[in-house]
Amino acid sequence: MSETPICPKCNYEYTYEDGIMYVCPDCNHEWATASVDGAEEFTVFDSHGNQLADGDTVVVTKDLKIKGTSSVVKQGTKVKNIRLVDSDHNIDCKITGIGPMKLKSEFVKKG
Secondary structure (H helix, E strand, O other): OOOOOOOOOOOOOOOEEEOOEEEOOOOOOEEEHHHHOOOOOOOEEOOOOOEEOOOOOEEEOOOEEOOOOOOEEOOOOEEOOOEEOOOOOOEEEEEOOOEEEEEOHHHEEEO
8 A cells, every 4th residue: 555645735644646646635635746756846838848937938829818808818919027827827927908817828839
């Protein structure tokens, strides 16, 4: 029987492995199995396979509708000083004329 780590959020000891994630049944916290080994490697790639980093400049590769408005982020829009986050939208940024946005890395290329 393999040893599963304790939950880093609530310290519950009876966690389980679900695919590539560990899950705490007590608080429902999920974390990657790589983070347990101390080698947490969070990488984000653009639509062309280039690795992105905090502070990079990216270019939007297709028109993106902004949810809840009639505005659109046009293809070719340059976004400076991005911040990478570990969620379904990988990039936090500010777009000139629009404001704070969350973007998916699959719709940008490093520029």
